Amino acid sequence: MSNLNRIKVVLVEKQKTGKWLAEQLGKSNCTVSKWCSNTIQPDIRTFHEIANLLNIDVKDLLVSNITK
Numbered sequence: 001m002s003n004l005n006r007i008k009v010v011l012v013e014k015q016k017t018g019k020w021l022a023e024q025l026g027k028s029n030c031t032v033s034k035w036c037s038n039t040i041q042p043d044i045r046t047f048h049e050i051a052n053l054l055n056i057d058v059k060d061l062l063v064s065n066i067t068k
Contacts, residue, residue, distance in 0.1 A: 001064050002038070002063075002065075003038045003061060004038055004041055004062070004063055004065065005034075005035065005038060005041060005042075005047075005061055006060065006061055006062065006063055007021075007035050007036050007042075007061055008036035008037070010054060010056065010060060011036070011054075011062060013057075016055050017050065017056070018032040018033055018036055021050065021053070023051075024053050025046065025049060025050070047061055047062075061067075
């Protein structure tokens with residue numbers, strides 16, 4: 001499975017946990033874990049909420065795949 005988001009990496013960089021993110025968003029730990037492992041993806045509104053919580057640009061949560 002390809003990595004589409006960088007949520008797990010950004011959480012580590014910001015010294016936050018998946019549990020913290022789940023609590024902030026009112027989501028289950030299981031859901032956030034699936035986002036972090038790229039098993040499922042949050043919707044675009046949730047990406048914006050995550051970016052706001054972490055004080056980053058939403059683009060920093062996404063993997064840039066430039067293929068030629």
